[in-house]
Amino acid sequence: MKGEISKLVTFILIILFATTALASENAGNDANTIVNIDEIYSTIDSCDITLSSSSTVEDLTLEVQLMREGSIIDSATISIDSINMNSRVIKIIQWDTKTAEDGAYDIHAQVLNDEKELISTEYEFVHGRQVIPEVVIEGTIANSEGVTAVIRPVDATLVDIEYMLVDGFDVIYLAKDEKVSVHTTPLTVHKRWNTLLLNNKEYTGLVKVRPSSEKTAIVVTDIFTSMDDAKITDVYKDEIGASATIEGSSQVPFDGYVQFTAYDENGENVVESAIMRSPILLTEDDETVEAIWDSRLTEGKYKLVIEIIGNDGNGLDIRETIIDVEESATISNNVPEEAEDDSSIPSFLITQAAFVLATVVFVLRRRNA
Structure with a gap:
């Protein structure tokens, strides 16, 4: 009887030991992890x-x-x-x-x-040590588009360059240029962030330059607040409407508006206006945004103001120009003679047809410009 009890106790102890060992093995990370x-x-x-x-x-x-x-x-x-x-x-x-x-x-x-x-x-490391390095970083600027640094050579050398976009403690984007030649003149380097940024958030741009013959590196940082950005690169306008080509300049997605306003020649009274939603743009993306006037502009000169309105309602870019409508650009010149002579067609239909035709002409002009 005692022998059986002893065997049972031994069996239970073996089970408990095995269970404990298994639990210890599965808890946390693998003990062999390095x-x-x-x-x-x-x-x-x-x-x-x-x-x-x-x-x-x-x-x-x-x-x-x-x-x-x-x-x-x-x-x-x-x-x-x-x-x-x-x-x-x-x-x-x-x-x-x-x-x-x-x-x-x-x-x-x-x-x-x-x-x-x-x-x-x-x-x-030693701070303030007066040792002449092979290269010096003269300055760096980071923004929502990327980071730029100017590297001045002391001696001709090859360098490895790392570009980092930092969010708090985390590197969220890293790029490298290896074996870059730096010799007689300062070298300007630039790297674009190929990742999306949040609007109105603080990030740090970091550039690390390591000369090939040195163990140590030179590091510079620049803190910036990310913002959406876009600019007007091209404008087309006439008596029918206007268009603007918009190019993104930030890795914060631009999701704003383009406002077109036509004033009289003195720039005092608004003659026509339109506000159009822009397609979403990132760095180097470009789209053309078009606006058609409610009524065709008559002969004369008009001041045209085109403004890009950002995600937060702030103005990002503005372009002012002149629309010169000549006498030849009248509705009657765009209306077929048959329609003018046919008194059976109501005049308002003729006007609408002419305006539609003029709109088509505007779009075709813009695409062929």
């Missing part, structure tokens, strides 16, 4: 950290500290939802250091999972 901190680069203004993993991992925390002589100057804690297998994730930190002494600084970075450290590393 998370790497592939690269750290920091200046006194910003820090970028590249992480990778041998398998898909979730619910990680990246903790980063900027230190000077053992004291913490600034720190950041970043939640990472996941890193896919054999992929890389870049996180960007903007340091809050309005005044910083020259000298050596340390970066301490560690990756945690459920408060358990998976990996940690340190990186050292």
Whole structure:
């Protein structure tokens, strides 16, 4: 009896051990998962950290500290939802250091999972060191369309250039130019954001230049608020109506209007007006928006104002020009002689037919212009 009880207890203990081991194996991430901190680069203004993993991992925390002589100057804690297998994730930190002494600084970075450290590393850089680099970034401008930087050579060299669009800690767009030749004259580089932006949101544009013969890089950033943008590139107008070709200039989708207003020659009284919805436009997209006047303009000169109205109701671009309607451009000249002589056709039908014909002529003129 005692032997049977002993066997039963042993069996139960084996089941419990196996269940516990299985639960431990399935909890969190795989114990064999290796998370790497592939690269750290920091200046006194910003820090970028590249992480990778041998398998898909979730619910990680990246903790980063900027230190000077053992004291913490600034720190950041970043939640990472996941890193896919054999992929890389870049996180960007903007340091809050309005005044910083020259000298050596340390970066301490560690990756945690459920408060358990998976990996940690340190990186050292020197702020204010007077060393002549091979290239200098003279300036950078980022906006809703892209980022532009001017690179001045000190010595002729080849450089790798990275362009990053940053939202908070996250790099949402990354592009690279490798082995770019920089020699006697300053080089202007530009990269367009090939991703959609939200209207009225703050982003950071970052440019990193790494000379081929140096281990360190030069990094500059520029913060901007995204806005929709468009411009008028071409205008057509006559006594029938007007049209404007609109080109997008932002990665914030333009979903606004084009307003056409014809004034008398003195520009005081509105003669005709129309407001037309524009097709949605992004950078380098262009569309022609057309408006037909309610009544055909008579002989004379008119001031035409075309304005692009943005997503928020603000004016993005404006073009003013003159419509010169000559005497020959009258309705009677566009009405067939047979219709004029046929008294059986009501005059209002003749007028409507003439206006429709004139409208067709306007569209054909615009397309052939």
